[in-house]
Amino acid sequence: MQALLVRAPHRVLRAEKFYAAVFDWNFQRYPGAPAYYGMATTGESNPGINGALFQRTPDSETTLTMETDSIEKSTAKILAEGGTVVQDKTPIPSMGWFATYKDTEGNKFGLFTNDPNAA
Numbered sequence: 001m002q003a004l005l006v007r008a009p010h011r012v013l014r015a016e017k018f019y020a021a022v023f024d025w026n027f028q029r030y031p032g033a034p035a036y037y038g039m040a041t042t043g044e045s046n047p048g049i050n051g052a053l054f055q056r057t058p059d060s061e062t063t064l065t066m067e068t069d070s071i072e073k074s075t076a077k078i079l080a081e082g083g084t085v086v087q088d089k090t091p092i093p094s095m096g097w098f099a100t101y102k103d104t105e106g107n108k109f110g111l112f113t114n115d116p117n118a119a
Contacts, residue, residue, distance in 0.1 A: 012038065012053050012055055015053055016038055016053060019040065019053070025040045026040070027040055027053070038053045040053065061108065063100065063108050063109060063110050064109050064110070065098065065109065065110030065111065065112050066109070066110070066111060066112070067111075067112050067113070067114065068111045068112070068113055069113065070113065071089050071097055071098075071099050071111050071113050072089075074111050075089075075099065075101075075111075078101050078103075081104070082104045083101050083102060083103050083104060084101060084102045085099065085100075085101055086100040086101055086102055086108060087099055087100040091118040091119055092112075092118060093118060093119055094116055094117075094118065094119075095114070095115075095116065095118060096112055096113050096114045096115045096116075096118050097112070097113045097115055097118050098110055098111065098112045098113075099111050
């Protein structure tokens with residue numbers, strides 16, 4: 001699994017400018033995504049991960065999200081091991097699907113499955 005997403009600060013445009021300047025990341029906006037969603041491309045030649053910035057809400061926090069081949073299979077494993085579902089499988093239009101969970105210690109994390117047909 002590859003880490004992908006980070007919940008962003010309230011001032012996402014300022015955060016976007018910060019990460020672009022510090023790490024030379026590029027951001028692409030996705031119309032139709034919930035609130036603000038900026039996909040970050042970190043480049044192919046340097047070590048790093050691709051990621052995204054989300055608009056922070058009052059109950060949000062930094063959330064590590066991993067890519068998986070099947071959210072459904074991973075959800076079954078999470079539940080079998082004592083984890084819980086926070087947000088069911090949800091589309092990111094033309095990109096894929098994500099879901100959010102809590103582990104046995106109450107830490108939130110997410111899963112993402114690539115699917116350009118997600119709507």
